[in-house]
Amino acid sequence: MNTGNKTAPILPGGAVARQGDGSLEDCDICPFRHIGFCAAVLGSSMGGGPIRKLEGTARIRQHIYRPGDAPGRVVVLREGWAIRFVLTPDGRRQILSILIPGDMVGGEALIRDKVQTSLQALTPLTYCAFDVTELKNIAESDPGLVWTFVDICFAGREASEARIVDLGRRNAEQRIARLVLDLYRRLDERGLAEGLTIPFPLRQQTIADALGLTQVHVSRTMTALRQAGAMHLQAGVLEILDLQVLSDIAEIPR
Amino acid sequence: MNTGNKTAPILPGGAVARQGDGSLEDCDICPFRHIGFCAAVLGSSMGGGPIRKLEGTARIRQHIYRPGDAPGRVVVLREGWAIRFVLTPDGRRQILSILIPGDMVGGEALIRDKVQTSLQALTPLTYCAFDVTELKNIAESDPGLVWTFVDICFAGREASEARIVDLGRRNAEQRIARLVLDLYRRLDERGLAEGLTIPFPLRQQTIADALGLTQVHVSRTMTALRQAGAMHLQAGVLEILDLQVLSDIAEIPR
DNA sequence: CGCAGTGTTGAACCCGTTCAAGGAGTGTGG
């Protein structure tokens, strides 16, 4: 039964979710129904039993989960951006991934009880969530779904390792250029880029915490990138002024 | 049929492997038969069809595979250490993982044709290898094996993300202390530590390339750690002199 | 209006790099 606007807190951190009616019918019009996780779940739940889809929203800066929580759910972002991060003992933040619409998060809930990271909304957020127990049940009748998890996990690991190379061996200018190009590619794949212009809700402090820099240095470096004619950021919209220049700085062959 | 000492190159880079007789009988005496991947494969191949185990050796500094290769095999180290790394366009090296006996490498071959990294022996190496096609066949009759892949992949991703935090937010002393403690814990889990002493075949340049530092600075920092009474490295053997001091430096609660 | 969040800029500082020289250990060949 669709509970309509009646809401109940189902995730730690105060994020609110409502339960769908299980038929997943609005997945039919979801722009992300053909990407990895959703496509696999939709395919599986057609053959086997249905899966309940939970829907949720989060306000800006709201936590979806924190270290030590046991969310028990896998989350797929539908609208808005989020970050997954950890805090060091001295209170500094390291962002592990920047999440855009269509991304899946929290896959570790499939094999771990508790998570060790925080998930926080960067913008107002709407998302779908799937109970891991139900996912495991579906996977029993459709082992192909597990391969989808393997696939998603390795893709995530490759992204992590690309970031390791950035942090270990590249300077601030290269790191920022590569972050921007990576986000541009991902947004473009999901139809969220307009030409060379993308929505860009990241603050300089957010970029700094993702790339192991300080906000002050991000400011200086982005000024340099703007003056080099590579890109331009204003009011949450980033425009790549010269893809070749930016790619050269990023050391990405094109 | 056991081919005995007759050897044939089966992996790129010149590493040599011989084919076992498929019965895996020497797994019975392998010290790593109870850890993740091997335990799962042994359990699966008992129920379903047998899997061929390939065995291989590599000399020091020898490549097992390189970027662009399609090894088509998953490797489990039996004796010796190895590194997985990439080279940046300007020729610098970033090590992505340091592998010790019992570790599984190359799981991406399960879902990718070509690998993007290099795998190189740090010491003389013996390893086992399993054909991914055969692994997939076994997984058809034992879906639990796929969950083992998910598990291993997420563990690898967690390790990668821990390294991201190190590179992004910790100084040289902390990075080295954490690397040493991580290796100590892993070696101890596999019964390869003697008290607080572990084999340590890493050169300073290797540590530098893993932690995003230079060899010169690793030298200075390790001298400082020695003078602080935290640890002592000589002739390929590392002794943790004061676990408390080292843990404090590493910011690991104990 | 006050205030919080964000970005810019300057100046001093420092962690780590770069360049360079030298020493210790090891293997090799004459």
Place this chain on the structure above:
DNA sequence: CCACACTCCTTGAACGGGTTCAACACTGCG
């Protein structure tokens, strides 16, 4: 047995990319 080459580690001095601290400007908002 020694000369030589090679790898690895140490140490010094100068340099530089990035940090830290601080002041200020701009924006949106209650």
